[in-house]
Amino acid sequence: MDSDDIARRGLVLGSLALMATGCTSAMRRLGEPISTTFAAAPDRRYRRRHVRYQGNELAGTIVIDTSQRYLYAIEDGGWAIRYGIGVGEEGRTLKGEATIGRKAVWPSWTPTANMIRRKPHLQQYASGVTGGPHNPLGASALYLYRGGHDTMFRLHGTNEPWTIGQAVSSGCIRLTNEDIIDLYQRTPLGTTVLVI
Template sequence: MRRQVRPAMLPSRRKAVRMLLSVVGLPLLAAACTTVSPPPPQIVNATPTVDPLAAERYAALDTERFSVPAVSLEDLKPAYMRQLVDYPTREQPGTIVVDPEARFLYLVQEGGKALRYGVGVGKEGLEFTGTARVERKAQWPRWTPTPDMIRREPGRYAKWAGGMAGGARNPLGARALYLFKNGKDTLYRIHGTNEPWTIGEAVSSGCIRMMNQDVIDLYNRVAGGSRVVVL
């Protein structure tokens, strides 16, 4: 029996089939190589969040005899802002504890708590340790540099040897607490400052400085004769 021979595929037909396969295979190939694109990156707002409580506590005060401007939020270091903290101690509520090294002042409260304030510490603030009493409180106090300050920097302080009246430019700020021991002035002061950016820092002169808003708050809470412990 004679075997039938299939005629060879014509070149034009082979070309058509090849083109068809290439067209059909493109989507399959593309699907195999495609990866899931990640979602577009989210734009994060670079503006820092303002703590409403901090903004309120350190806002400008218009009820004072002299101007008390708001503390710039850029100068507010979170650790040194006024806040209630755990503070177990044997000291009685109402006692002030000053920790110059850590740059904190604590007002002891009931239940193992304390109001903690950030402070700046000058050279005079490191010259006394131990216990004392708040024998005097003053609003917008007069400032007189100590003899040591005048001796160290006469060009800066000698002109104020007779004292500077209280006011917005006075280095003692809005309030001052004067510490006495056994009836004698220790020359140690807890006072305000017109340089809030120095809170948490070691400064060239002064005792224990606080932001004016904080020293006003402390002044209103502390009674005359209160015990003060300087670590």
């Protein structure tokens, strides 16, 4: 078993533990209990699916349709894997082209200065939250870059799967932890991302 297999197993097992224990996010104060009932699952229409894709983007591109709340990982032959997503609140979205400049498993999270201004209770996390089940970036994150610089926007997991299909984040694109694990494994550094 190589180190990639071990890392994948750890990620899957950690994700299962994450789902079993219930987690928190930036929308809740860390440590508050979260319901783990079936009502917490995303709407069926946002489940991951293999679909026909009509766009002109090259295989390997990620296309994010913020109005429809779907992310497409484009494949050869007019196909894509479609994931349901949660998007940024009105006026808090990145549009246009970016690239995946960094990847992280169980990433740490630090609220930006703008987030703290809008939500002062986040000041308590200004020094950051280490990666793990209580981190709002979930199991994995793909970092969006432009011109070699971090845009501060991410494709990441969420500990609030019921928010998939909604405009709730501070601008990042959120997927269920199961879906971000799948996308993370499919997505190499340098992948082009088009946000429409």
